[in-house]
Amino acid sequence: MGYSPERKAAVLKRMLPPNNVPVRQLSQEEGISEATLHKWRTAARGKGQLLPDAETGPEGWSSRDKFAAVLETAALNEADLAEYCRKRGLYPAQITAWRSACEQANDWDRTSTARLGLATKEEKKRIKELERDLARKDRALAETAALLVLRKKAAAIWGGDEDA
Structure with missing residues (x-):
């Protein structure tokens, strides 16, 4: 029908x-x-x-509905905005907050790139510290292995106790 x-x-x-x-x-x-x-x-x-x-109340509106309200009120003066809000059960402060959120939404890429760059810088610093620590441990291990080899050779030459 x-x-x-x-x-x-x-x-x-x-x-x-x-x-x-x-x-x-x-x-x-x-x-x-x-x-x-x-x-x-x-x-x-x-x-x-x-x-x-x-x-849902106005705070439960979808982003699409909030964006539509921001667009509808973009060119309104204060009195017209107040009337618009009364008709729809809103507060002008909600429209202002939604407008701010819409403006910041387009800035997300730049701020996320900056945060990502900072995280990458911190990760590189951590990797460098870990590599430095690994190199130090590798040198200590090589030195210990060399000492053991020398000890065995000395024991073989002078006939000393290998287990000591």
């Missing part, structure tokens, strides 16, 4: 903040299967519409 675009829009509007009607409840009230409602929400999200899950 096909649904009219008007009915779809009305049902999707009920999923929007501040209503935030859960899909299960909406399914029971409207007589539309949950799968269909999820499909409609996914399609609307694909078109860039902000449709967060009703079961």
Whole structure:
């Protein structure tokens, strides 16, 4: 059974903040299967519409929904932002925090490269220390082996006790 675009829009509007009607409840009230409602929400999200899950508060929104909210509010002044937030059950501070997170997300590559470089530098230093320690132990072992060989040769020449 096909649904009219008007009915779809009305049902999707009920999923929007501040209503935030859960899909299960909406399914029971409207007589539309949950799968269909999820499909409609996914399609609307694909078109860039902000449709967060009703079961979660704003902090439980997906990154995609938070990013959509940041984009929608990017050009708003303080009064318009406050009105936008009231309609969707948000606080301006949440939008500000999400905007900051979005800005830092694009900086991740540079900071992770810097952290990786620092870790690589520390690993190289550790490897150098371990190699120096290994070389010292190799020299000590070679010296001990040489002393044992000399001791055996001395014992063979002078007839001394080899086990001493």
